[in-house]
Amino acid sequence: MELRIKKIPPEEAEVLEIRCHKLTDDVAEIISFVKSRQGQLSTECDGQKREIPIVDVFYAESVDNRLFIYTAKESYEVRLRLYELEEMLKGRTFLRVQKGVLLNLMKIRSIRPALGGRYTALLKNEEEVVISRKYVTDLKNALKGGES
């Protein structure tokens, strides 16, 4: 695919146009990336496509090579890899807390011990997500004012 970038004057609206023969997975991924940068994630639920605001996402979990995001009550599949989503959400309030889980720190109500150096994050929708021992230091640093 040829890539063209054209600089425009400030008074013109910025447009990203994709010209393709077919909506392939690669194109869908590019669209998903652009939407995530605009604060939305392209998802699928029961075969229907939906745009979910990133601020509504509680956490994302990779299950059997499929990625799901969870809002307060629903779950949706995202056609991305976890590391891709992590990269997209860099600088936002998301942090890896397990090998396969990205957690929105703004959705944590409280943290409590879970034994073995692990902790449980109690979320605002009453769900619980375990924080692996390996990621506890990262979490502390993020909460103290580091990245995320």
Add this chain to the structure above:
Amino acid sequence: MRIKERLGEAFRLYFILVTLITVLLMVLGLLFDSDRTFGYEVFVSPLVYAAVGVIPVFFFKPDKEISMKAMILRRVIQELAVEAAILLIVFNAPSIPSERTEVVIAIAAGVLVVFVLAMIVEYIFELTQANEMNRYLEEYHKRKQE
């Protein structure tokens, strides 16, 4: 869980167990065999028993993080495994009067007490950490909402 993390958990538990087993040996010794004297090699026994106690840490470790309830169940299984291992040592060690039922019961109960105390110590340590993180979390939420 990677081997490095398992070793970290085992080391932490090991030192808690060494302390508690030393106390347990003193209590049981004073209760059942207070006149006996030992050589310096007796200092090795808490280290050996604690090493037996941490062996279960290397088992029952699924890759997926388990819930608190599942973790407690796993700890109960670990405790039973440690009890079995310690009793095996007790019945095979000539220096321990395993023919006396009260001694065997006291050792088994002592192992259980040590295991529960180790869990309580671990929980208190983690609770302190959790409280600290909750304070940071509150500040984080305030910063991000500004």
